[in-house]
Amino acid sequence: MSSLRLVKTCQDEIQNVAPGARWREALYQYLRHPDRYHDAIIHTSEEGFTTVYDGYPKSTVHLLILPDQRIKTPQQLD
Template sequence: MSSLRLVKTCQDEIQKVAPGPRWREALYQYLRHPDRHRDAIIHKSQEGFTTVYDGYPKATVHLLILPDQRIKTPQQLDRCA
């Protein structure tokens, strides 16, 4: 996906991902199988990030920005120049 889409605000319209043994696994499903979650993915950047709807929003509009690469510790991050 290369362009931004309109943001949904109705919780009924937002697709929820069934969590695995751990709640964090639900977020990885967006990255592992993006074709299964097209309605939930807002934007996939070429810089390595995916923006998705939060399946359990705490606000009218609640988006999550996920890195495409799995990061286990902050030490794995590179400082931007």
């Protein structure tokens, strides 16, 4: 089982996406190029998900958990 080291969130640490890009494009960047992001911001697990800090946190610690594979319908989940 993998563990996630919690650090203080900071919007400035998260790389900006081109103006006019959709919000999900920013999330895809984490999945496409995880090596570009510092390990305090991103965590990739062997269980098939990636965890990132939200660029616009609504709490002290606000994490987004993204599946590594594209899931189009709930029926695809085990």
